[in-house]
Amino acid sequence: MDAELFRKVVPSQCLGSTWGKRNKPSNEHLAHTVRATIDHFRRVASLVVTTCLGDPSMMAQDRVRVVERWIQVAQECKILKNFSSPRTVISVLQKTSICHLKNTWGKALKNLRSAIAKTSP
Numbered sequence: 001m002d003a004e005l006f007r008k009v010v011p012s013q014c015l016g017s018t019w020g021k022r023n024k025p026s027n028e029h030l031a032h033t034v035r036a037t038i039d040h041f042r043r044v045a046s047l048v049v050t051t052c053l054g055d056p057s058m059m060a061q062d063r064v065r066v067v068e069r070w071i072q073v074a075q076e077c078k079i080l081k082n083f084s085s086p087r088t089v090i091s092v093l094q095k096t097s098i099c100h101l102k103n104t105w106g107k108a109l110k111n112l113r114s115a116i117a118k119t120s121p
Contacts, residue, residue, distance in 0.1 A: 002085055005036055064104055
């Protein structure tokens with residue numbers, strides 16, 4: 001999916017003069033390919049955060065499994081030569097709200113953080 005979005009990006013839409021005008025009411029059509037790419041990554045990031053933090057009844061061991069699964073997903077994406085989604089997943093896992101879950105990271109496998117480092121592009 002990432003590759004499809006990147007292939008559709010029109011380089012001129014990335015330029016400041018076009019990108020800077022995108023928020024004016026009559027310019028919704030400007031930079032639509034760039035917007036689609038950004039929206040995709042926001043959805044991926046939101047999904048990671050929601051699955052890690054969205055259920056207040058989750059115990060640390062449940063969060064460990066969720067974090068481990070996201071790392072596996074990132075590793076699989078990297079194997080498939082999809083380098084942008086792993087970066088998104090790892091960036092979200094390193095956000096303060098998730099990174100500071102001491103019980104989750106404390107109970108995680110010893111090599112969990114090293115797996116993150118290996119997955120990071």
